[in-house]
Amino acid sequence: MSKSPLSKLVAEQRRRQAGPLIIAAVAAAVVGAASTALLGLSGWFITGAALAGAAGLATAQAFNVLLPSATIRLLAILRTVARYGERLQGHAAALDALAAIRPRLFAALAAAPPREALAVSRGEAAARLVQDVDAVETRFVRLSAPWGAGAGVGMAIALAALAGVWPALAILTAIAVHLVLARALTRRLSAPAGAAIQAAAGELKEALAAFAAAAPELKVYGAQGPALDRIAALGDRLDALKVRAARAQGILGLSEGALTGLAVAVVLALAAPASAPLAALAALAAVMAIEAAAPIARAFEQDGAAEAAGQRLDALLRHAPSDTASAKAVRPALRLQDLDLPPGSRLALTGPTGSGKTTRLEQLLGLRSAPAGAFALDGEDGANLSPAALRPAFAYAPQDAALLAGTVRENLKLAAPAATDEALWAALDDAALADRVRALPQGLDTWLGEAGERLSGGERRRLSLARALLRDAPWLLLDEPTEGLDAATEALVVARLDARLRETGQGLVLVSHRRAPLALCERSMSVETVSRPAGSAISRPMIEPAKP
Incomplete structure (x- = not known):
């Protein structure tokens, strides 16, 4: 099956932005691993220090404070620097790609058959050039998300394995359930709302552009009322869709929170035979594993808007602009x-x-x-x-x-x-x-x-x-x-x-x-x-x- 015009254009820009995207992916992996290790080590350190203090002065003095605290500080600095690098490189690649996509889209619109090109209103053209292309940005920004999620989940499983095999398997199972559940809920709730929001926002922009162009006539003939009613109706529809999307996000957040609590309880129970510090480490690793996978789940929410935008952009991008030709003669008859x-x-x-x-x-x-x-x-x-x-x-x-x-x-x-x-x-x-x-x-x-x-x-x-x-x-x-x-x-x-x-x-x-x-x-x-x-x-x- 051949790729759509937009997919080919996105693939072309991914090749051109390969350097920044690779840096963003590596930085995201560092962020994911460092964040999980930081919270897990912090939990182990706090629990271990508390138990050492409760055991008496001799145990407390023997407890190694310097090495864990230095490692925690190192992980915090590493996470901060890597997160900055990921955002900088990832968004730079996305913005450069969008700067290349918009002129191509405009050229394709100009190359469309006259009947089709003239049928596109100014508002609709503006919505496609701005709103729809912005929706495509997520395809670039989230390219580093799987790397960060993979590194975070991998680090969480490795830390939980210190408390035993079963806690590690429990975290792996929780991540699988989380992604499957998020995918199912977003397909049923968020994706349709996102696609509808994309279309409704385009209709509102188109109506605003049309009524703004006709503002003098609307005032002269006293027709502002119907125009405002139309704008209000479109705005109310868009607001209702956004409320629907917010509810879907709330349901997703609720399911993620419930799953996190269940995963922590199960991991704590399975890690109980190990020491208390290792059990705390495994429990916090479970929290960070689900948090590391959250960007993947949130990316599922954006699929509806991105797919709707992609379909509209593909309808224009299929018209490839041809090279400007010269007249056959200097002064043609x-x-x-x-x-x-x-x-x-x-x-x-x-x-x-x-x-x-x-x-x-x-x-x-x-x-x-x-x-x-x-x-x-x-x-x-x-x-x-x-x-x-x-x-x-x-x-x-x-x-x-x-x-x-x-x-x-x-x-x-x-x-x-x-x-x-x-x-x-x-x-x-x-x-x-x-x-x-x-x-x-x-x-x-x-x-x-x-x-x-x-x-x-x-x-x-x-x-x-x-x-x-x-x-x-x-x-x-x-x-x-x-x-x-x-x-x-x-x-x-x-x-x-x-x-x-x-x-x-x-x-x-x-x-x-x-x-x-x-x-x-x-x-x-x-x-x-x-x-x-x-x-x-x-x-x-x-x-x-x-x-x-």
Whole structure:
């Protein structure tokens, strides 16, 4: 049976983090052995010292105090240092692995088929990138747990064997019963609750993200009540599941405590024929053995959440990102249905709202699936080209400008990470936005807020246009680039865009309902909807000269 994509990725990261993980495992083994030996020796020492004191002055003076006390101190120091090393190395390996997994997950999401990728909401994507990946962290952090548990249990059995074979066998039996019982209880109680919590938390985050994005509309229409009720319902469901999980943990803790008490009683009874100090040592070793195995039992509790997170992550990770391909030609020709567009051509897509003009642009970019014959790039049908093969040929300014919560510079450099400040200012100038940015407190380094909220709608649209102009692509795709602009600003944007296209020889495919930008194009294609199966527009072209 082949491994899931997440299992392969986790295995890859385990190989890369082998050094820290080995150190963490060794340190965990030292912690387990030292902790058990420390408590057992302490019990033996206290009991032996008490009996020696009760036996009289001569016996007390003959009792060796220095060696056991020095050993106890050594074990305490060793346990502290090893525990620090285990936490440091184990969590460092886990965090490094998560830092590698998240970009891979994001790349897989971007490589998913358009229909699937566009169906993932922002809240759901955030939940998977943060919450689900955090659940995977347990796979790394608990890798050292078996080593610590094994060393602790082994030391406990060795110490109990000093009091006899039967006490040692009793501890071994108690550990086996503890693990079997913990596994059964977690499968029945904790694992379902953990999986449900993982899903409920994701739903709550998704709803919060959706309602936060629609906050102005909710306020304007007085619809905060239903939104708050929905959030409250999801929150109550999550709280109820957490209570259920807490009860399951309580039952597990109760069973562990009862088993510990029973194990101590049985070990004491079996070790009675030995001396009292050895019996105390064996009893405390039983306590430490069950405590050493506790991390394994607690790991069983996390299996439900980890498995649920793994299933959701596998659904995305199965889409392997492909290497970014270059356009087949420096300036590839474009063909839209029966219309051939040589490099540098300018075409306007017109038609009524909802006819599929934006869909056509998204098909060119590989954001939506294109039917056979819808378009061709350099003679090859677009339906046969991957998004990685299509996107280098196009720069895109969408109708709804998407801006990051970052600076002007960061938003612009999405299109050209290596762009110089001179290139950034030139693009802003061609988008008629340079003067506005210069007036900002920190210029290019001004923080724009969430989704560019510190800019007006028209300014966000022009920043998106400047970003598209920065991309060195043969074709420029613009969707309503001047919507929301006043006439003077629109005329300035159109004039500067015309000058830039003449200078660069870049081709243009434009969607607009406004007359001014349509004057940029020498040809137009009227997109009229024939049918829209499965949410996709199918159109037929009507080719005519563009109207000024």
